[in-house]
Amino acid sequence: MIEIRLHGRGGQGSVIASKILAVAAFEEGNWVQSFPKFGVERRGAPVEAFLRISRGKILIRSEVTEPDFVVVLDPSLVEVIDFTAGLKKNGAILINTPLTPDELQLPDTFNVTCVDASRIAAEHGLGSPTSPIVNTAICGAFAKSSGLVGIDAVCRAIRDEVPIKPEKNSAAAEAAYASTIFN
Amino acid sequence: MKKVLMGNHAASWAVQLSRVKMISAYPITPQTHIVEELSEMCGDGSLDAKFLKVESEHSAMASVVAAQAAGVRSFTASSANGLALMHEMLHWAAGARLPIVMVNVNRALAPGWNIWADQGDSLAQRDTGWIQMYVEDNQEVLDSVIQAYMIAEQVRLPVMICYDAFFLSHTYEPVDIPSQDAVDDFLPPYTPEVFLDPESPRSFYPLVMPDNYMEIRYHLDQAHTRALDVIEETGRHFGEAFGRPYGLVEAVNCDDADMIMVTSSTITSPARLVMDELRENGHRVGLLKMRTFRPFPVKAVQDALGGCSKVMVIDRNCSWGKGGIFADELKSALVNLPDSPKVFSYIAGLGGRSVTPDHIMDMARQTLDTEMPSDGSVWKGMKQ
Numbered sequence: 001m002i003e004i005r006l007h008g009r010g011g012q013g014s015v016i017a018s019k020i021l022a023v024a025a026f027e028e029g030n031w032v033q034s035f036p037k038f039g040v041e042r043r044g045a046p047v048e049a050f051l052r053i054s055r056g057k058i059l060i061r062s063e064v065t066e067p068d069f070v071v072v073l074d075p076s077l078v079e080v081i082d083f084t085a086g087l088k089k090n091g092a093i094l095i096n097t098p099l100t101p102d103e104l105q106l107p108d109t110f111n112v113t114c115v116d117a118s119r120i121a122a123e124h125g126l127g128s129p130t131s132p133i134v135n136t137a138i139c140g141a142f143a144k145s146s147g148l149v150g151i152d153a154v155c156r157a158i159r160d161e162v163p164i165k166p167e168k169n170s171a172a173a174e175a176a177y178a179s180t181i182f183n
Numbered sequence: 184m185k186k187v188l189m190g191n192h193a194a195s196w197a198v199q200l201s202r203v204k205m206i207s208a209y210p211i212t213p214q215t216h217i218v219e220e221l222s223e224m225c226g227d228g229s230l231d232a233k234f235l236k237v238e239s240e241h242s243a244m245a246s247v248v249a250a251q252a253a254g255v256r257s258f259t260a261s262s263a264n265g266l267a268l269m270h271e272m273l274h275w276a277a278g279a280r281l282p283i284v285m286v287n288v289n290r291a292l293a294p295g296w297n298i299w300a301d302q303g304d305s306l307a308q309r310d311t312g313w314i315q316m317y318v319e320d321n322q323e324v325l326d327s328v329i330q331a332y333m334i335a336e337q338v339r340l341p342v343m344i345c346y347d348a349f350f351l352s353h354t355y356e357p358v359d360i361p362s363q364d365a366v367d368d369f370l371p372p373y374t375p376e377v378f379l380d381p382e383s384p385r386s387f388y389p390l391v392m393p394d395n396y397m398e399i400r401y402h403l404d405q406a407h408t409r410a411l412d413v414i415e416e417t418g419r420h421f422g423e424a425f426g427r428p429y430g431l432v433e434a435v436n437c438d439d440a441d442m443i444m445v446t447s448s449t450i451t452s453p454a455r456l457v458m459d460e461l462r463e464n465g466h467r468v469g470l471l472k473m474r475t476f477r478p479f480p481v482k483a484v485q486d487a488l489g490g491c492s493k494v495m496v497i498d499r500n501c502s503w504g505k506g507g508i509f510a511d512e513l514k515s516a517l518v519n520l521p522d523s524p525k526v527f528s529y530i531a532g533l534g535g536r537s538v539t540p541d542h543i544m545d546m547a548r549q550t551l552d553t554e555m556p557s558d559g560s561v562w563k564g565m566k567q
Contacts, residue, residue, distance in 0.1 A: 019355050023187045026357055032187060035354040038299055038535055059452040061350045062537035 001054035002148060003064045007083050008073035011043040013135030017073065018049035020139045020161050024153035025053045033058045046081050053148055069146060072096060073138050075118065084110065094145045094180075096134055101183030112183045115141035115176050124172040126165065136162060140173030144180040151177045188358040190351030191216035193321040194286045194344070196358075197328030198258050199230045200366040201284075204373075205250040205257040207235040207243045211265040212298045213348040214288040218260055240265040244272035244285075251281040252387065254378030256332065259283070262348065263290035263304045270308065273341075277312025277403065279388055282335030282342070282373075284328060289317075289448065289499075290348040291534040299535020300347035302448065302500035306476070306508050312403055314342040314410055315476040317447040321351055321358045326427055329361075333370055333417045338410045340403075347499075349535060350449040361425055369424045407478035414475055431480035433472040434487040436462065440469030442493040442550060443524075447473040447509060450497050450531070450538050457543045466551065473509055481516040488517060494524045495550040497543065498560065499532040506530065506560030527553070528560040536564055 004021075008014030015036045022034035030053050037048035050064040066086045072095045077083060084093070084106070093110050096117035106112050121132035136158050143151040154177075155170040162169045188196065194217045198206070206225070208218040224230035233250075237243045240261050247257040261269060266287050276283050291301035305315060314334065318327050324346055331342040346352065379387065391399060414431050422428025436458065437443055446454045451472045461468040471487045473480075488494050494517075498507025505511060510528035517523045527550045532538040542564050549561070 019187070022355055026185075026187050031357060033354060033356045034187070035349065038349040038353070058356070059456050060540065061354070061449050061452055062539045 001052055001058065002069065003067045004051040004053070004069040004071065005064045005067040006049040006051065006071040006073065007077050007081060008047055008049070008135070009043075009077070010041045010045050010047050011131075012073050013133055014047055014049045014073055016161065017071070017135035017139050018051045020136070020154065020157045021051055021142060021149060022053075023157040023161055024139075024143075024149040027153050027156065028149060030054060031057050033061075037063065046077060067091065069094070071138060071142060073117070073134050078104075092146065094138070094141055096138060100181055113141070113145040113180055115145075115180045117141060117176055120172050120175045120179070124168045124175070126168060126172055136169035137172040137176035140176035141180045143173075144177045145182075184360045184362075185357050186360055187355050188321055188360075189216065189353055189355050190321045190324050190346055191288070191353070192220050193325040193358050194260065194328055195220035195224065196360055197325045199224050200361065200363060201329055201332045201370055202256065202367075202372070203230070203232055203258045204255045205233045205235065205247065206259065207237055207246040207250070207257070208259045208261070209237055209240045209243050209265060211240070211262050213290055213352040214260045214262045214265070214286065216352070217286060217288075221258075240268040241272055244269040244276065247283050247285075248272060248276050248279065248281060251276075251283050252279065252379050254373070254375050254380070256373040257283055258285065260286040260288070262288045263292050263298075266304045266308065267292065270311070273308055273311040273313060276341045280339040280403070280406070282332070282339055284331040284335055284342050284344070286328065287343050287345045288348050288352045289345050297534045298348065300350055300449070300499065301533050301535065302345070302498075302508075305343060305345045306500050306502075308343070309477060309508075312340065312407075313477065314340050314407070314414075315345060316342065316414075316474055317345045317476060318351075318474065319449060319451045319472065321354070321356050322427070323429070324351060325358055325360065326421060326425070326429065329366060329370060330417050330421050330429065332373070334410060334413050336373055337413045337417075338406045340406050340410060345448070347449045365424065369421065410478050411480060411482075429474065431475040431483045432487060433474060434483075435470040435472075437469035437471060437487045437491070439467050440491050441467045442495060442547070443469040443471050443488055443491050444543070444547065445471045445473060445488075445494055445496040445509065445513060447476070448499065450499060450543070453538065453540045454497070454543050456540045457547055460540075460544070461547060468547065476509070476512070479512055479516065484513060484516045485520060488513075488524055489520055489522075491524050493527060493550055495527045495529065495546060497529050497531055497538070497546065499530075499538070501530050501533065501560070510560060525556050527556040529563050530560045531563045538564065
C-alpha cells in the first residue's frame with residue numbers, strides 16, 4: 001500500500017486532486033481511498049488531503065501520518081508548514097515551484113521532483129493568473145513523478161470528474177507531465 | 184458498475200435505486216452531501232421524487248412521517264444536533280409504525296462544537312422504537328439503505344442507517360452500484376394496506392386510553408422481535424441477488440476464539456488487521472461486528488461470544504456515568520449464560536479521534552494480559 005499526503009490551500013482543489021488520482025488508480029485496477037483532512041476548510045488556509053493506493057482492500061481509516069509520497073500544491077506552503085513531517089526515508093516529494101530540485105535544497109534523503117504548475121495552470125486559463133487552480137496540473141506531474149498512475153488514466157479521470165473546462169484541465173495535466181523535473 | 188464514491192453519495196445512489204418518492208431534509212455537516220446529491224437527482228429528473236425543503240430537522244421528520252402515512256416511500260438524513268431536534272418525531276415515526284428510512288451520519292453532539300465521528304447522537308435515540316444499524320464501509324452504506332426499505336416495509340418499523348462522519352461520509356472508495364433492474368427485482372414497490380386516502384377516509388393516531396395503549400406498544404416490541412428474522416433473511420437474500428451477504432452481526436473466527444473483539448462501524452476495519460496479526464502470533468482471537476443495535480441481536484451475540492472467555496468491546500460513545508453503550512448492552516445479553524465471558528470495555532475515538540491498529544492492538548494486549556475487567560470503561564488514546 002502506498003500512502004500519499006497532499007498539501008494545498010483551501011480553494012486550490014487539493015481534495016479534488018486526491019479524488020482524480022484515486023479514480024485514475026482505481027481505473028488501473030487498484031483499490032483506493034481518498035479523503036480530506038477532517039477539518040473545517042477555509043479558503044486560503046493550509047489544507048491536507050490523503051490518498052491510499054493498494055492492490056487489495058484498504059482497512060486502515062486513520063489519517064496518513066507516515067506518507068510514502070508528499071505533494072505540495074502551493075509554493076508558499078514550503079516556508080509555512082512542515083510538509084516532510086513523518087515522510088518515510090527515501091520518500092518522494094512533488095512540489096509546485098518554478099525552482100529546480102537543486103535550488104530547493106531539501107534533504108537529499110528524499111526524492112524531490114518539481115513542476116511549475118502555477119505557470120502551466122495560468123497558461124491554460126485555469127483560475128486567474130494570480131491564483132491559478134493547479135490541481136489538475138499537479139495530477140499530471142504526479143503521474144510522471146510517481147509512476148503509480150498513467151497519464152492517460154489521469155486525463156480520463158480529469159475529463160470525468162472536473163465539470164469545468166475538462167479539456168483545458170486535461171491539457172494542463174499533460175503539459176505538467178512533460179515538464180516535471182527530477183533531482 | 185463500479186465507481187469511486189464518497190459514503191454520502193453511496194447513500195444518495197441507494198435512495199435513487201430504491202425509487203424513493205419523497206425526500207425532506209435540513210442540511211447539517213457531515214450529512215449534507217447526501218441530500219444535495221438527491222436534490223440534484225430530483226432536479227435533473229434521474230429520480231422521480233418530491234424534494235421538500237424545510238425549516239428544521241423536526242419539520243423534516245414531521246413531513247416524512249406525513250408522506251409515509253400517505254403511502255409514499257420516503258427518506259431523510261441528519262446528524263448530531265439535527266437528529267436530536269428530531270427526537271419527538273422519531274417516537275412518532277416508530278409509534279405510528281411508518282417504514283421510513285433515514286441515514287444518520289454519526290457526529291458528536293455539542294458543546295464543544297465538533298463535527299466529527301461519534302455514535303452518541305444515534306445511540307441517544309435508542310428507545311424511540313427505530314431499527315438501528317451501523318455500517319463499516321461505503322459499499323455497506325449503499326447495500327444497507329436498499330435493504331433498509333425491504334426490512335422496514337416488512338415489519339412496519341422505521342430504520343436508521345448509521346455510519347461514521349468523515350471516515351465514511353467524506354471518504355471516496357470503490358463502490359459496486361447495482362443496476363436499477365436488479366434492485367427492482369429485489370425491492371418491490373411500496374404498497375401499504377392502509378394509508379391516508381381522501382377517497383377512503385379513516386381516523387389515524389387517535390387518543391388511546393390505558394385499556395389499549397399497552398397492547399399497541401406490545402405490538403411495537405413484537406415487531407422488533409420479528410425484525411431480527413427479517414434482517415437476517417433480507418441480508419441473505421441480498422447476498423443471493425448481489426453476491427454480498429449480510430447478517431444481524433458478522434462473526435469472524437469466533438468458533439475457536441479465546442478472546443473476541445466487538446466493534447461497530449469503521450473501527451471494525453482496523454480491528455480486522457489486528458485480529459489477523461494476533462492470529463499470526465498464535466493468539467486465538469475473533470471479531471464480532473455489531474451491525475444491528477436495535478433490535479438487539481441477543482441470540483446472535485450469545486452464539487458468537489458464548490464459547491470464549493474474554494470479550495473486548497470498543498465503543499465510540501459513552502453513556503455518561505456508565506460507560507461504553509455497546510459494552511453495556513452486550514453484558515446484559517451475556518449475563519444469564521452459564522459461563523458468561525468477562526467483558527472488557529474500552530472507549531476510544533470520541534469526537535472523531537482516530538482509532539488506529541496500534542490503539543486496538545494496545546487494547547487487545549491489555550485484555551489478553553488482564554485477568555479481571557474493571558467495573559467501568561477504560562478510556563484509550565487519551566493525551567497524557
